[in-house]
Every structure is written in C-alpha cells, then in structure tokens.
Amino acid sequence: MSDDNDTKSPSPLINPSQRLSQLAGHVAAPKKRRAAKTKDEPPADYSDILSQLDTLRTIANTPDAKNRGYVRQKQAGKLWVRERVLQLLDEGSFYEVGSVSGTVKWRKLSGTKEEPISYVPSNNVQGFGMLRGRKVVFTADDFSIRAGHADGALMEKTIYMEKLAIALKLPIVKLVDGSSGGGSVTTIKTAGYSYIPPMPSFEFLVQQLNMGIPNLGAVLGPAIGLGAARVVACHFSVMAADVGSLFNAGPKVVAGATFEEGLSLTDLGGPSMHCTNGTIDNLAANEQECFEQLRTVLSYLPNWGGSLPPVRTSEDPADRRCEELRTIIPRRKARMYDPRKIITTVVDIGSWFEIGALWGTTAIVGLARLAGRPIGIVSLNCEVNAGALDAAGSQKITRHLKFCDIFNIPLVQFVDIPGYAVGTVAERTATMRHGVALATAYFSTTMPVFSVVTRRVYGVAGGIMLDCRNPRMRVAWPSGEWGSLPLDGGIEVGHAAELRALEPDKRAERYKELEEEYTRLMNPVRTANAFGIEEIIDPAVTRKVVAEWVKHVYEELLPARLLDRASGKIHPMFY
Incomplete structure (x- = not known):
C-alpha cells in the first residue's frame, strides 16, 4: 500500500531569502490600523497656531484708514508708528518683540478651534533694529491707539525692553508720541478701582543712564506726563518742529488748574518753549531730521560705558596746519569773533555736531572727531554776553561734562571766558549757584580734559575750567590774557582811591598810564617765563597738538579707565 504523501506533487524549492521573509512575517507584531483622523484634530505642523499669528500680525501691520486715531495722526501731519520704525532703522533690520501683544476677541469654532474676530494691538511697537549698522533696542509709541495711554498698552512690554537694553548692553532709542504708557482716568473704570501711580520702569531707566547705555529720544508728537519724563531723561533728545510738543499735562488740565485757557499744544510746550530752555537738547525740522540726528549722535557713542567710543578711519590728516587761526582772534580786545569757526577748523572736516x-x-557744546576719534567739545561764546558764563550756560556745560564722562569721551576745551555773568539778571537767575554746580561737575568727573586758551581766562569760572585736572593738560595761544579781573573795571577797583583824588583830566591821563603798564605786564610771554602757562603755541598747529593728545588718550588712558570703571574704582554718574 502506497503512502498518501507519495501521491502529492513535490513542492517547489524556496530560496533562503524567501524563507527569511516568511519567518519575519510570523515574528513581527501585527500592524495596527491608524484611526481615522477626526475633523477637530489639530494639524501636526501647528499651522493653525501659525495662521492665527499671521492674522494678528497682518492686522497690526496694516493701517486702518477708517480708524479715527489713524485719521487724526495723518491729519496732524505725523507718520504712523510703523512708518516711523521703518524710516528710522536700516532697511530689513526691523525685528519686533511682542508682535501680537494687545487685546483680542476670539470666536469659538467647533471643538477646541477658535479664531480672532477683532484685535487692538498694544500701542507700543518695540524690538530690535540697526542704525547705520549698529544694533539697538527701540520703543515707539502709537498715538493712534488711545493716545499712547496705558489702557491700550502692556506695561510689561516696555519694562521688558528696558531690561533687555541693560542685559544686552545695547543702546535704546525712544520715539515718543503720547503718554508712553502713562495712565488715564478711564483706567479706574476698567480696573474697578483707583491706584497709586506706579513707576516700575524708572528703576531700569536710571540704571541704564548711569551704566552709559545710550538713551536717545525723539519727540514726534505731544509728549505727555510719563512720555515727557521718558524723553527728557534721555542722554540726548530732539524734537520735531512741525509736530512736537511736551508738557506735564495737556491744555484742558492746565485750564482747570491755572485758568490759562485756549492754549494750543505748541503754546503750552512747543519747540520755542522747550528747545530754548534746555528741557530738550536739539530741534529738528521734521521727523526725518530727528531720525538723522539720532543716527549721528549714536555714531560717537559706545554701546555702553564699559567700552570705548567707536573710532573711524579719517582722511583728514592729523597734522593738518590751520593757518587761518593765526588771525581769527582780533588784536583789538573789544572785537568779537566766531568761536564755532575755531571748532570746525580744528576738528575733522564735517565731524562737528x-x-x-x-x-x-553763552556756552557751546557738542561732539566731534579728531583723526577719527570721538571727542567732546566745550567752548565759550564771545558773541553772546561777551562770553560771560550765565546760569543756563553753566547748566549746559555741566550736563555735557557728565555726558562725556559716562561715555568715556575725552574733552577738548577752547577757553575764552571773562568770568561768570554779572548784574541783577545774573543774580536773579542764581548764576553762582549753577556756577558752583558746574565746578562740582568739573572736579567730580574723571574723563581726560585738554584745554586751549584762545583769549581770556578770568575769575572763578576761568580757574575752574583750567584747574580741574592735575596735572593740567593745556596750551595757550599768543592772544591769551588772564588774571583775577579784566583790566576794564579791574583798574578802577584796584586804584580807586588814587583815581578819585585826581582831577578829571588828570584822572583820565593816569588811567591811560596804568592801562599801558598793566597791558605790558600782561604779555603772555611773561606768564610763560614764570611757568604760569605750560606752553604757548602757534595757533596753526593746534590740530596737530590736540590730535596727538587724543591719540595717546585712546591708546593708553581710556583702556586703563575701563579697568578702573569695571573694578569700581570710579563711578561716573549722569543723574
């Protein structure tokens, strides 16, 4: 009997790779069938969230021509906030922080889905950008939304940017138009209670100022309350003449408090008020010129007080002779001259700001370069009040001394000072009070100072300016004259009894004799003989002499100063 197996046809041969595949199929876990995707399941690529962000950013970046605030902004001749940012910063460098902060109303869709149906952006546009290749932090008010009041802004956003400037040691630029997040009475209604006004940002602002982190502000509309305080506190501020104004409170509040009715914004605090009293440093024709001044000032400054001012390559030779300076000071002492001409002749061509x-x-201050190196400039103005330093002039120089000190900028002085201003106006405006404050600034700051005596040095004011560093770094021109008092008035005081005893005709003759004698004795060469002035130079070589000093300061003294500052040996203070 035959076997059943023998009756079956032989199976085909299986190669090893097929057999391995069969075994793998037995061992492998069965594949689970993926559940069908439900309609409410969010996409794996988060495109829903990205779409919401895009929607909000599109709204924020698109001006609403029907919005009353935007229409009012344009009717006032002002740029919209995002137009300002793009015009200020280098092209393509704008990076916003808090780009979707604001008030959003959401509509629920199916399941967990929702979509924004309305969005009011916070009225501060803030972030990073570049100014002529320099990275900066910036804040810009949007007056078209709640006039910049806190009701439409997130205070945390502004404070965060202030902190970032400190942490990253970057300059901060503030474009002010409104209250910069200051309060409004409607905040009480929104919150349901009144409040003691907080001031959390000023802690960080003061820290920035004294760290030497450049704070640069522009008034591009009405700067009110907190907005006014933020820009005035800056190291440098500028106001647009066509749209700028600044005040503690607006015309309606003023009318109720002081009964001054019918005041316009410019009547109350326009450029003619605040660019002439020192509240704001500079005036610009319009917003674009404000931006240009901000760029220019920043070009002289370091990112913070722990670094050196930026040095540029200069094509103006450091040893360029200035022959015209030999004749700029008139031999006749009653005649005036243009002090700004001395500055622009000595410094690098086109660098004076x-x-x-x-x-x-009565005082002239600013920034310039010598052989590409930033310097501060102080000069007296003989064309105003004969150069006598009044209260406002003292305040101006005091502020500039602190500015140069905080930014490690060496100071060059062109000195022609007959003394502090005299008379009833000078006494009424507290000239000596502000003069002493100036003396304190000279002797408490530590940046290097070099003085060029171009003509007169008299009285306490002259002594303060030239004796503020030990050893003194100074030279004089052949036109120099100095003493406790000018001869005009000084002779009458010193020889009062002698002159009173003479007849009028003899008195005039004696006065002339005394004047000639004192003039001869006041020959500057005699002072140099006694080493009362270290060196008298040819005015034509002034640029070369000062440039050599500035070069040494940058190569040797300023690096050592940074170490002193880092170790706490010196503590520059702006405020």
Missing part, C-alpha cells in the same frame, strides 16, 4: 544750540547760548 552741536548739542543745545538754542539754549544756554
């Missing part, structure tokens, strides 16, 4: 030209006009 004046600060505060419209206030404290």
Whole structure:
C-alpha cells in the first residue's frame, strides 16, 4: 500500500531569502490600523497656531484708514508708528518683540478651534533694529491707539525692553508720541478701582543712564506726563518742529488748574518753549531730521560705558596746519569773533555736531572727531554776553561734562571766558549757584580734559575750567590774557582811591598810564617765563597738538579707565 504523501506533487524549492521573509512575517507584531483622523484634530505642523499669528500680525501691520486715531495722526501731519520704525532703522533690520501683544476677541469654532474676530494691538511697537549698522533696542509709541495711554498698552512690554537694553548692553532709542504708557482716568473704570501711580520702569531707566547705555529720544508728537519724563531723561533728545510738543499735562488740565485757557499744544510746550530752555537738547525740522540726528549722535557713542567710543578711519590728516587761526582772534580786545569757526577748523572736516544750540547760548557744546576719534567739545561764546558764563550756560556745560564722562569721551576745551555773568539778571537767575554746580561737575568727573586758551581766562569760572585736572593738560595761544579781573573795571577797583583824588583830566591821563603798564605786564610771554602757562603755541598747529593728545588718550588712558570703571574704582554718574 502506497503512502498518501507519495501521491502529492513535490513542492517547489524556496530560496533562503524567501524563507527569511516568511519567518519575519510570523515574528513581527501585527500592524495596527491608524484611526481615522477626526475633523477637530489639530494639524501636526501647528499651522493653525501659525495662521492665527499671521492674522494678528497682518492686522497690526496694516493701517486702518477708517480708524479715527489713524485719521487724526495723518491729519496732524505725523507718520504712523510703523512708518516711523521703518524710516528710522536700516532697511530689513526691523525685528519686533511682542508682535501680537494687545487685546483680542476670539470666536469659538467647533471643538477646541477658535479664531480672532477683532484685535487692538498694544500701542507700543518695540524690538530690535540697526542704525547705520549698529544694533539697538527701540520703543515707539502709537498715538493712534488711545493716545499712547496705558489702557491700550502692556506695561510689561516696555519694562521688558528696558531690561533687555541693560542685559544686552545695547543702546535704546525712544520715539515718543503720547503718554508712553502713562495712565488715564478711564483706567479706574476698567480696573474697578483707583491706584497709586506706579513707576516700575524708572528703576531700569536710571540704571541704564548711569551704566552709559545710550538713551536717545525723539519727540514726534505731544509728549505727555510719563512720555515727557521718558524723553527728557534721555542722554540726548530732539524734537520735531512741525509736530512736537511736551508738557506735564495737556491744555484742558492746565485750564482747570491755572485758568490759562485756549492754549494750543505748541503754546503750552512747543519747540520755542522747550528747545530754548534746555528741557530738550536739539530741534529738528521734521521727523526725518530727528531720525538723522539720532543716527549721528549714536555714531560717537559706545554701546555702553564699559567700552570705548567707536573710532573711524579719517582722511583728514592729523597734522593738518590751520593757518587761518593765526588771525581769527582780533588784536583789538573789544572785537568779537566766531568761536564755532575755531571748532570746525580744528576738528575733522564735517565731524562737528552741536548739542543745545538754542539754549544756554553763552556756552557751546557738542561732539566731534579728531583723526577719527570721538571727542567732546566745550567752548565759550564771545558773541553772546561777551562770553560771560550765565546760569543756563553753566547748566549746559555741566550736563555735557557728565555726558562725556559716562561715555568715556575725552574733552577738548577752547577757553575764552571773562568770568561768570554779572548784574541783577545774573543774580536773579542764581548764576553762582549753577556756577558752583558746574565746578562740582568739573572736579567730580574723571574723563581726560585738554584745554586751549584762545583769549581770556578770568575769575572763578576761568580757574575752574583750567584747574580741574592735575596735572593740567593745556596750551595757550599768543592772544591769551588772564588774571583775577579784566583790566576794564579791574583798574578802577584796584586804584580807586588814587583815581578819585585826581582831577578829571588828570584822572583820565593816569588811567591811560596804568592801562599801558598793566597791558605790558600782561604779555603772555611773561606768564610763560614764570611757568604760569605750560606752553604757548602757534595757533596753526593746534590740530596737530590736540590730535596727538587724543591719540595717546585712546591708546593708553581710556583702556586703563575701563579697568578702573569695571573694578569700581570710579563711578561716573549722569543723574
């Protein structure tokens, strides 16, 4: 009997790879069938969230021509906040922080889905950008939303940017138009209670100022309350003449408090008020010129007080002779001259930037470069009050000394000072009070100072300016004259009894004899003989002499100063 197996047809041969595949199929776990995707399940690529962000950003970046605030902004001749940011910063460098902060109303869709149906952005546009290749932090008010009041802003956002400037040691630029997040009475209704006004941002602001983190502000509309305080506190501020104004409170509040009715914004605090009293440093024709001044000032400053000012390559030779300076000071002492001509002749061509030209006009201060190295400039203005330093001029120089000290900028002075201003106006405006404050600034700051005596040095004011460093770094021109008092008035005081005893005709003759004798004795060469002045130089070589000093300061003294500052040996203070 045959076997059943023998009757079956032989199975085909299986190669090893097929057999391995069969075994793998037995061992492998069975594949689970993926559940069908439900309609409410969020996409794996988070495109729903990204879409919501895009929607909000599109709203924030698109001006609403029907919005009353936007229409009011344009009718006032002002740029919209995002137009300002793009015009201020280098092209393509704008990076926003808090781009979707604001008030959003959401509509629920199916399941967990929702979509924004309305969005009011916070009225501060803030972030990072570049100014002529320099990275900065910036804040910009949006007056078209709640006039910049806190009701439409997130205070935390502004404070965060202030902290970032400190942490990253970056300059901060503030474009002010409104209250910069200050309060409004409607906040009481929104919150349901009144409040003691908080001031959390000023802690960080003061820290920035004294760390030497450049604070640069522009008034591009009405700067009110907190907005006014933020820009005035800056190291440098500028106001747009066509749209800028600044005040503690607006015309309606003023009318109720002081009964001054019918005041416009410019009547109350326009450029003619605040660019001439020192509240704001500089005046600009419009917003674009404000931006240009901010860029220019920043080009002289370090990112913070722990670094050196930026040095540029200069094509203006350091040893360029200035022959015209030999004749700029008239031999006749009653005649005036243009002090700004001395500055622009000595410094690098095109580098002079004046600060505060419209206030404290007895003094001239600003920034310039010598062989590409930033320097501060102080000069007296003989064309105003004969150069006698009044209260406003003292305040102006005091502020500039602290500015140079906080930014490690060496100071060059062109000195022609007959003394502090005299007379009833000078006494009424507390000239000596502010003069002593100036003396304190000279002797408490530590940045290097070099003085060029161009003509007169008299009285306490002259002594303060030239004796503020030990050893003194100074030279004089052949036109120099100095003493406790000028001869005009000084002779009458010193020889009062002798002159009173003479007949009028003899008195005039004796006065002339005394004047000639004192003039001869006041020959500056005699002072140099006694080493009362270290060196008298040819005015034509002034640029070369000062440039050599500035070069040494940057190569040797400023690096050592940074170490002293880092170790706490010196503590520059702006406020």
